[in-house]
Amino acid sequence: MDTSSSPAPDLRAAHDAHISPNSRLGLALFAVYLALYLGFMGIAAFKYELFASTPFGGVNLAILYGMALIVAALVLALIYMMLCKPER
Amino acid sequence: MHHPTSLLAIAIFSFFVGAVLFLSFYLGSKAKSAKGYYAAHGQVGWFVNGIAFAGDYLSAASFLGICGMIAFYGYDGFLYSIGYLAGWVVALFVIAEPIKRLGKFTFADALDAQFHSRGIKITAAISTLVVSIFYLIPQMVGAGALIQPLLGLRHEWGVIIVGVAVIIIVVTAGMVSTTWVQFIKGSLLVFFCTILVIMILSRGLHTSPPSKPQVVIKVDGKNQINGQPIDEKNNLTPVGHVLELPGGKTETGPLGPVEYLRTLQNSKIETYKKEVKGDVTTYTPVAQKGADLLTPGGYFKDIKAGTWKGKLNFLSLMLALFCGTAALPHILIRYYTVKDAASARKSTVVGIAAIGFFYVLTLFLGLGAMTSGNLDPTDSNMSAPLLAKSFNPILFAIISAIAFTTVLGTVSGLIMAASGAVAHDIMGSFMKMEMDDHAKVRAGKIASVVVGIIAIGLGMAFKAFNVTFLVGWAFNIAASANLPALVMLLFWRGTTRQGITASITVGLLSSLAWIMLSGDAYLNLYGKPAADAPMPFNQPGIVTIPLGFLVLIVVSVMTHSTGRRRGHDVVAVAAR
Known part of the structure; x- marks a missing residue:
């Protein structure tokens, strides 16, 4: 039942745009916190x-x-919430 | 240690449990459909959902376990607070919004949104069941630990009362009542713990003379002291004192939070060492420097011992706590109770605020218990309620009732996750059983009853374990089995259905096998010497989490031509 098929072209285009500003922001803030945690x-x-x-x-x-x-977890979470753009 | 029964405590406890059950029956009429039962219609407000996150997450392990560990071992209990909260960063920044967009009722929905694979459905459902059951055990053990001093009943009755109450909550109204129970419990827990911390700081610290060792002898399976059974008159002496304060003072008066920590750091405190030789258990007082108790190494002694195994064990636990939260099925299903991704984001931030504030309080609660003169040397899980008892019996009754409601809230969420996995993922999606809306709800309710009964049995079997320690196992399994699949699905387009299935299977089995063959399991489960265990250290995460990622990548590359995605592109959805 699980036959292969490629993603539709419009979705490829969506992916080519790759990470949205919200996800990019999330990953950047995650990296900051990860560095603190690893420290x-x-x-x-x-x-x-x-x-x-x-x-x-x-x-x-x-x-x-x-x-x-x-405290850093909360501060970064608030920054994320403030800077996130509305959904399309 | 014997704890006398308090009628007041019974009255307040009965009121709390009765109010929670009344709420469930009241809300029962609003959850007739499958979407209502499994996801509260997706219409819970983000603030209520955020506090419900706290109610779901701040389990018996967080409240009873961490306070007990800090009270007995110092700073190391706070390491759990830090790790538990840090995990929410992963949940917010990486998982929350895509999970909301992809899923419907369960964690397996999101993983399988693109592949429509029975393999993913069944492995994700089994993983959900295993993680939920491992998480259920400490909650039930916590319930048993509370019931004895609260109602004067045996441990087993606490487990049964929680099991029955939770089954009623879940069966009557599913996610609707579960959400409100968690909201109320989360609010009460944070509020009353704040009151308790204010009282700790207002009382300040005072010195007491050194204690004597206490000996408990097991005769015919029952504990005795002074040659007689333990009862109200022939009882162990409560422990936990400050021996010396800075500057030779005997008491400090009220202290601010920073001053409290600074004073304890420069004090000498009496803790206890437990030694078991056959049927004789000795609790020996040990004078320790506050500075030593307020740095890591009291419980995780290997940190200071400097062995590589010890360091790996510690790093492994901290990694599992960091990665585990975002992979806990009962947390993930809460994202389906809000209406959109923005609400998922906002409710996570509210959850982080409430949970973070509570974890700051745990340090003061634990240290307050450590110096309250009211610790039960035989049971670390009772430290927080007994701390409340050191102030007054009404506070003890309220805190115990809240702790019990804490267990109810978390167990409700766990049973919801497990019943969703059985009814929705296994019966509906894997076995392809034709069910209308009504039948789906009925299947979920039957599954809840079965999981609840299993939880009752396990709660009795694991009664001797510290609850926080047991939750560490659940985090390791969740992080190893679920997180690699979730993260790679969202951020790597090369992920295939075979890769996801293999990653969950290997992560689940390897972490389970490691735990069952660890020194801790040998010592506490099988009664054998820990040194005989084949695993080099106890916590598997540092090996099994990367293993899950590796397996997913290798299998996906190998099956690239047959296991590609179909339908909508998850990476694109995640990237919105």
Whole structure:
């Protein structure tokens, strides 16, 4: 039942335009967050003693970085929502 | 530890559960069609859906498990909070809008939108069932953990009460009642946890003298202390104290959030070490520096030990948490309850705000429990309700009832996802059973009852596990089986139906096999030494997630000529 067939030409054209501004924005913001998350994982796994340092307010880096990841998720989500274009 | 029964707690608990069931019956009349039953007619408002996301996602693992893990081990519980929230970034930026555009009722709908392949339908449905059941286990275990101190009933009764209540919720009105139960639960959970954190900060910290070791001996299968069975009078002493505060103070008075963390960091805190030798379990107090408890390594000891296996295990878990959220079927089906892609986007942002705020609270809840003087050394899952009890019994009753509603909300969503997989994907699409709208709803209801009964059995079998730990397994399986197929379908035009089917199958089986052959499973499931396990570390994600991607790419390239897409182009749809 699953015979092959190529996508219709108009859909090829849609794909050639490839990633829309909304998707491009989403992927860019995802890359920013991924970098932040990988940084956190890297410190925890390979340089965990850094987490004990207290760079700000006497609170250690582990807590500051963890809280920053939570806040960053919300900030990036809000940026995404504000910059997304309406659907065609 | 024995917890005395509270009539007030029973009254508040009964009110909460009764109100939830009343709501379900009231909404039951509005969900007669298949679209109403499986997707709440696709007409839920984005704000309600966003809070319902929080209600769906903030499960027993998030509330009871994370608080318990922080209370017992310090910062490592917060790692779960970070990972759970980070997963929503993947959901919002990569998955949310395309899933809404492609699907109808289930996750398999979206995967199969272009191929119309029975292979995809059946593998996606089985994956949905396995992930949902693995996620169901900790919720039921959490219910059992709550019921004993709340109503004075055995663990098994908690599991049965949740199972029956959820079956009623789902059978009466499907996704409509499930959505509203999750909305109410999400709102109550965030609101009352905020109150609890304000009370923790207002109480501040105070010192207590060091405790003595406590010994529990199992005689004829029942726990005893001082040669007598554990009961209200012959009971374990609650634990969890600050031994020393900075500057030699004995109490701090009210503290701000930053000051609270800073003070704990410079204090000495008493935690507990559990040692089991045969039938004798000893809970030995251990004085620890606050600075050590507020950095990773309390639970994931391998991080500090420096072994490559330990580091891989930790990285694997964090990867699974990051990738797992966007691949959880019960989360994905919530995208079908809103009317369009923009609403899916907005509701995800609301969900991230509510969930993120709650996860910030978990750090204070866990640390508050750690120093409340009211921890049960035998049960980490009870830390949050017992923290509430350290303030007053009314708050304990409310928090316990909310925790129970928490379980109801999440379990309802899981059973909806599982019943949709059985009735819509397997019976309707794979087996090609001719069903009218009414029959589809009836099939979904029957499937809900069956899945609910299975969940009750598993909740009893896994009672000894920490609930957060169990949820980690579900995330690993979801991320390995579902995410590679979803992402590649949306972003790679070379994806074939055979590639998707192979990727789900390999991801599912490899992650399941790894978990069942891991040291944790050997120790906790089979009662064998963890060192005998063949797998080098416990968390499979770092191997099985890339494996899923690799299998999909290789199989798609090999089947390029026979398995191409047909119908509309998913990549183009995703790219809109």
